[in-house]
Amino acid sequence: MTGNSQHQTPGLPERGADRRQPVFVGDVQGCHAELDALLCELENRLGRDGFVLHLVGDLVNRGPGSLRVLDRIYRLWDEGQAVVVLGNHELHLLMVAFELRKLGERDTFGDVLESSDWKHWVDWLRNRSIAKAGHLYGQPFVMVHASVHPDWDLDQVVGESAQIERELGGGDWESTRLLLAQDPAHAKAGSTRDVLGRMVSARSVKADTWSSSIPNGEGVPWHEAWSKAKHGYGVVYGHWALQGLHVAKGLRGLDTGCVHHGRGRPGCLTAWIPTRPERDRSPFGCFDLPDDAFMTIPAQDRYTR
Numbered sequence: 452m453t454g455n456s457q458h459q460t461p462g463l464p465e466r467g468a469d470r471r472q473p474v475f476v477g478d479v480q481g482c483h484a485e486l487d488a489l490l491c492e493l494e495n496r497l498g499r500d501g502f503v504l505h506l507v508g509d510l511v512n513r514g515p516g517s518l519r520v521l522d523r524i525y526r527l528w529d530e531g532q533a534v535v536v537l538g539n540h541e542l543h544l545l546m547v548a549f550e551l552r553k554l555g556e557r558d559t560f561g562d563v564l565e566s567s568d569w570k571h572w573v574d575w576l577r578n579r580s581i582a583k584a585g586h587l588y589g590q591p592f593v594m595v596h597a598s599v600h601p602d603w604d605l606d607q608v609v610g611e612s613a614q615i616e617r618e619l620g621g622g623d624w625e626s627t628r629l630l631l632a633q634d635p636a637h638a639k640a641g642s643t644r645d646v647l648g649r650m651v652s653a654r655s656v657k658a659d660t661w662s663s664s665i666p667n668g669e670g671v672p673w674h675e676a677w678s679k680a681k682h683g684y685g686v687v688y689g690h691w692a693l694q695g696l697h698v699a700k701g702l703r704g705l706d707t708g709c710v711h712h713g714r715g716r717p718g719c720l721t722a723w724i725p726t727r728p729e730r731d732r733s734p735f736g737c738f739d740l741p742d743d744a745f746m747t748i749p750a751q752d753r754y755t756r
Contacts, residue, residue, distance in 0.1 A: 471532075472502040473587065475594065475723040477705030478689045479506070480540065481514025481559055485709055485720040485748045486523060492746060493722070500532070505583070507689035508538025508596030508651065511560045513710040514754050517544075518562040521572060537579050538596040538690065539651045539663075542631065548573045549628045557755070577627045578620035581650050582612035584684075588727045590736030592685035598653040598661070600646075601676035605684040615647050654691055665693065674702050685738035687723070696721055696745070701738045712750030720748040 474493060479486050493502055510524060511517035527533035544560045546552045548569070554561055563572050582595040584605060591605055599608050618630045635648035640659055653661040657670035666672055672694075677686070678701065689706040691697070697704030705721050712718030724744045725737040733739045 469503070471500070472497050473505055473725060474502045475505045475507065475687050475703065475705060475725070477507060477707055477721045478509040478538065478692065478709070479514070479520050479720065480509050480710040481511055481517040481520055482709045482720060482750065482754065483514070483516030483519040483523070484751050486520055488751075489720055489722055489746065489748045490523070492748070502532070504533040505594055505687070506533065506535045507594060507687060507705055508536045509540045509689060509706075510535070510538070511544055511563065512540035513557065513559055515559065515752075516562075517560040518566055518572075521563060525575065534583055534594070535579050536583055536594055536596055537576065537581055537651060541576050541579070542647075542651060545573060545577060545627070546631050549624070549631060551628070551632055573624075577624075578616075580612060581615045581619075581647065582608055584609050587685070587725050587737050590685060590728075590738060591683065592687060592738070594687040596651045597663075597688060597690040598649060598656075598673040599677065599686060600649060600661075601656060601673060601680055604682065611646050612650070615643055615650070618643055619647070652690070674699070674704070678702070683734070685735065692718075698740065698742055700735050700740055703738065703742075707747070709748075709750045710754050713753035714755060718750040720750070722746045 476489065504527060506524065510520050524533050524535060528535060543558065544563060547554050548564055563569060582593050584593040593599065593605060593608050619627055630644060633644040635644055638644040638648065649661045652663040653673050655662045655664060655666040655670035656673045656676050661673065662670060682701065685701045687703045687705065689704065691704055692706045692708035692711050694704060696707050703723050705723055707721040708718040709720040710718065722745065724746060726744050728737050728739060
């Protein structure tokens with residue numbers, strides 16, 4: 452295994468020092484065949500070194516090839532061609548590794564924890580970002596797995612993410628374990644564990660609280676509340692497979708349920724390949740509508756039964 456956990460991934464500068472095409476990819480969840488097919492399509496279209504992947508988290512679990520997905524993405528990351536944020540399933544893997552929970556019947560990341568390099572994978576994952584901010588053709592944005600607080604401006608998103616990352620990966624393994632051992636359901640609102648849960652798991656919000664559940668009258672979708680605040684940045688996210696592809700002003704939700712194919716609907720792996728907006732003065736930039744800059748790879752099997 453090459454590389455190390457201190458490797459710095461590329462950001463997106465405001466004025467195009469990196470000419471490669473940014474490509475945002477929804478939840479892979481161990482669907483290695485679909486990821487390979489997506490990368491093949493991108494290489495054919497953009498060239499082997501013509502793009503940088505931005506992955507919204509949940510690389511692992513439920514699908515058949517968590518270790519293969521991690522290995523493929525790690526090699527791209529090590530070459531400066533991939534940016535990764537953590538999802539709830541990466542946290543689940545870490546919690547099993549730290550013996551804070553048992554491997555569940557539906558968990559399929561055992562191949563990672565049984566590999567000879569399992570300590571490398573645990574260390575690499577705990578040092579990944581919770582949110583990554585940058586610019587797309589001058590438009591500020593942030594990529595996060597599940598959600599941001601509806602009231603946060605971009606600076607606060609970055610600040611909250613940095614605080615989590617210092618506790619999750621900034622110290623030794625024991626500091627990581629202590630953070631993950633806290634129950635998010637009983638964490639104080641605004642605490643590091645509460646904010647971590649919001650950013651990797653939330654779907655609905657009510658006042659200053661959040662829930663991973665689908666809104667049922669008690670709350671509203673987090674992005675609905677976020678949109679009402681009329682922020683000046685865009686959000687790319689995943690996590691919400693039942694919602695499917697979400698294309699709205701300022702928002703790109705990319706979890707199209709590849710690993711859930713056959714559970715009442717077809718699933719696919721989706722990538723967003725943003726293009727320079729024709730209307731430079733649009734307040735949403737490349738997050739404006741209409742937008743058809745998407746690539747889909749149909750699921751090749753039914754993975755969950």
